[in-house]
Amino acid sequence: MSSSQTVKRGTSSAGGNSVLHRRRKFVTAATELFSNNGFHETTVKEIAEKAGASPGLIYNYVRDKEELLLLAIMEVLESYKKEIPRAVRDNNDPILRFSAALTAYIKVVADKPKATLLAYRYTAILPSEMRNKIKEMEVETNQIISDCIAACITAGYFRKINVEFISYRVVLLAHGWALKSWRLGKLHGVEEYIDGNLDLFLTALFTSKGRHHYRKFCKA
Amino acid sequence: MSSSQTVKRGTSSAGGNSVLHRRRKFVTAATELFSNNGFHETTVKEIAEKAGASPGLIYNYVRDKEELLLLAIMEVLESYKKEIPRAVRDNNDPILRFSAALTAYIKVVADKPKATLLAYRYTAILPSEMRNKIKEMEVETNQIISDCIAACITAGYFRKINVEFISYRVVLLAHGWALKSWRLGKLHGVEEYIDGNLDLFLTALFTSKGRHHYRKFCKA
DNA sequence: TTTTAAAATGAATGATTGTTCATTTAATTT
DNA sequence: AAATTAAATGAACAATCATTCATTTTAAAA
Incomplete structure (x- = not known):
């Protein structure tokens, strides 16, 4: 097997x-x-x-040569699955955990953008058995983000939106860095990309309680 | 030539x-x-x-077989460049124009998701001369979105954020539909996808004036 | 009709390349 | 040291395909 x-x-x-x-x-x-x-x-x-x-x-x-491709893709996805929880673990506050997850995801993508694109380009050519393995790993990573968002909602910091929906948007955003740098070249640095997008997300998702709560961290 | x-x-x-x-x-x-x-x-x-x-x-x-690929990709991009301005043209209000652009973009992607992915998958293998042509077309389409956003800002409806930055996010979002449906399957329909994302964008970008102004349309 | 040109065919070509396997080299064991 | 097993080699094989071109078919012109 x-x-x-x-x-x-x-x-x-x-x-x-x-x-x-x-x-x-x-x-x-x-x-x-x-x-x-x-x-x-x-x-x-x-x-x-x-x-x-x-x-x-x-x-x-x-x-196969194909198995080599599968292993290459899996190696990338595994680094996702390792790095992101590590970053989340270091924070206690739900909002900070969410921020950390988003930041970590983008950073790990930015670290090897071309490798990230492998999954996009070539998952399709793998036999369905292998494809499923890849899909599975992605879903697992998504789950981490989803958990962060759900925690923010139950804490009353985020308004009640579809968790999976937002989760996917975060993932897409992270991958977007790799997709962008390949297609459009650099408009701005990773840091700006992270900050800008985080700002956008938080502004869109905060309840007034959340906004209030978050102010504390900004001042510190 | x-x-x-x-x-x-x-x-x-x-x-x-x-x-x-x-x-x-x-x-x-x-x-x-x-x-x-x-x-x-x-x-x-x-x-x-x-x-x-x-x-x-x-x-x-x-x-070449390659030229066939180039033409295939260009055909898709050309449909973008045709459909989106058409949708924008029908509206006068800056916010509605932005909404229309976003909606139209997602819809045209949703109409032929697999074809959209062609550009993602295979632009890389084309000679740089051809690649540039594709890049050029994408930038042109981006420009349409950028113009909509800029108009919203000068009208005082959107807060002052980097226009290119948001523009790219909209594009990524639209492409995201194609990327998603291929990778994760359907979590929700296009309509939900459009509405949810539009909501997210507007909430993140509105000034209070913009929010106020937009209420009019929602009631109607 | 006869001539001439364009459009279309599809078998043959040539180059590429993933994969195998008979053979050699290196390491372990007896 | 001899024997045995594992690791590694790389030339040869077989299959695939993009591309060509001599030939036929169809259309247009004279």
């Missing part, structure tokens, strides 16, 4: 994760090449070259 | 745009196939088949 028949993970001796390490080497090489030149435009030979190995060896660690 | 060496447009007789018509046939066939199955996954043979012709003939009307 997982990936490759010929290689068993964790053979012999102690820790024995070297197999996964070598696989990661191919995946990162692939990620870079796919991001810069596109999936179809990248040959397996090039990936091997960049990873410092021969083309044939790749097939010991991966079934 | 334009497209094909072997065919001159507007030969002989009267109107004589039949050449362009036959070319369009290939382009629409290509658009559909590229949208559904992807560019690389579509063969020239398939395009010819769908257009009811032979593969070889395509090359009388188009230099």
Whole structure:
């Protein structure tokens, strides 16, 4: 079910994760090449070259060129799933948690915009089984944002709007940074992008109680 | 510079745009196939088949498979550039013009979501000369939105925010419908999507004068 | 009708490239 | 050291397809 028949993970001796390490080497090489030149435009030979190995060896660690794509996309999504909760955790106030989530999401996208676009460009070409895995991960990340928003609503800081709706808007916004920088070039820096959008969101969502509550943090 | 060496447009007789018509046939066939199955996954043979012709003939009307892609993308963008101003024109009040622009944009995207994604997926693989053409068209469409926003600001209805910034957010939002429906499936209908987002935008942007002014239209 | 030109065909071409596998190299074990 | 297993190589294979072009069909002109 997982990936490759010929290689068993964790053979012999102690820790024995070297197999996964070598696989990661191919995946990162692939990620870079796919991001810069596109999936179809990248040959397996090039990936091997960049990873410092021969083309044939790749097939010991991966079934397909396609699996390499799946792993590349998943690596990106996993970094989302790791970074965002980390940022949220550091805050207690619902509004600050929301802000942190939004900020973290945009920042992690801004950190590797091209890799982010991989998911947009190439999820479609994967078989549905793989597509579902990706979709699943996205939904999980969305959930984090949704929870923040819901908390703000129950605290009476945000007015009662559809949570999923706003959640998706936040996600789109974050991805928007990657989409934008590729298509329109830079109009402004990430910081401005974050601040501007956060301002827009809060203004649109605050109740008067929320607005009041938030003032405290601005002064500090 | 334009497209094909072997065919001159507007030969002989009267109107004589039949050449362009036959070319369009290939382009629409290509658009559909590229949208559904992807560019690389579509063969020239398939395009010819769908257009009811032979593969070889395509090359009388188009230099490349790539040019077919360019034309497919441009056809979509041109429909944007046509529909949105049409909707804006019917309104006089700045706020209504803005609303109309946003609504029209989302609707035209919702009308052919897959085609919209073509630009996202495949602009990157086109040679820079073609890419620039596409970018140019996008900027033109953006300009329409920007003008609406600027008008709202000078009328004192919107607070003074960066116009380009908001403009891009509107565009992203519209595209977001296509991106979403592909990735997350339908959470809600287009109408809800439009209303919800319009509400969010207006709440975030209104001055008190603007809010006041807008109430009139809501009652009517 | 005869001639000439345009439109259309589709089999053949040529180049590309993912994948395999017989073979070599390196590491482990006995 | 010898034997055995794992890791790695890279040339060869097979399939795919964009593109071409000699040929046929259709239309227009003389």
